[in-house]
Amino acid sequence: MQAPALTQPQPTPRHPSPEAYLALEDAAEHRSEYINGVILPMAGSSTNHNRLSRNICNAIDTAFSNSDFEPFIADVKVWIPERRVYTYPDVMVVAGEPIYPEGRSDIITNPQVIIEVLSDSTQDYDRTDKFLLYRSLPSFQEYFLIDQTCIRVEQYVKTGLRQWSLREYVPEDQSIMFATVPLEIPLSTLYNKVQFA
Incomplete structure (x- = not known):
């Protein structure tokens, strides 16, 4: 009796399609992003x-528990088709309602507000290239870093076609004020339990 042939692992394509990325991501232990054919851990x-x-x-969810606004956190992807x-x-x-690509409930295509927490390794990307990518989404109106x-x-708040205004908040401001949703969050709530070096 002949032993069954062993299957060799298939290499990841050099520039996988979005569909190939999703198949890999669904089976992966660690998250990665997909940027026009390139997978980045x-x-x-x-x-x-x-x-x-x-x-x-939590602040957004509590404020909008009985409204049409809903927050989603880090395990939900956004698809930027353009x-x-x-x-x-x-x-x-x-x-x-969230708009999902067909057959998926873990990907959204219509965020209105996006919030990124800056880190040493991502802050330049979040401020520049990632912001540029997000701006191609028609629904996207407000960005917090x-x-x-x-x-x-x-x-950053969209004020017109290809126009965005910047406002910075520091401790003296007490609260951050959303521009496109009816919400104010005290900085003390936002930074609760955060420990500075």
Whole structure:
């Protein structure tokens, strides 16, 4: 009796399709992003990063428990079809019902607000290229960048076609004010339990 042939592991294609990426990501132990044919592994996050993501998501969820706004946290991807990108925002807010690609419930295509917690390894990307990618989403109206090393928040709000305004929050501001959803979050709530070096 002949032994069954062993199957060799198949190499990952050099520039996998979005569908191939999703198949790989569904089976992967660690998350990665997909940017126009390139798969990039994601780094782990710090406890402060986790606290900030949790705090802002909890505040949004509590404020909008009986409304059409809903937050989603880091395990839900956003698909940016114009740029062929799958990425994981730290937190995003959807107005109304989430729009999913066919057959998926872990990918959203219509975030209105996206929130990223800055880290040393991603802050330049979050401020530049990633923001550029997000801006190609028609639903995207507001972007927050939260510093985890000090009390500092950057807020970008869409004010017109290819026009965005910037507001910075520091401790003296007391609260951050969302522009596209009816919400104010005290900085003390946002930074609750965050420990600075």
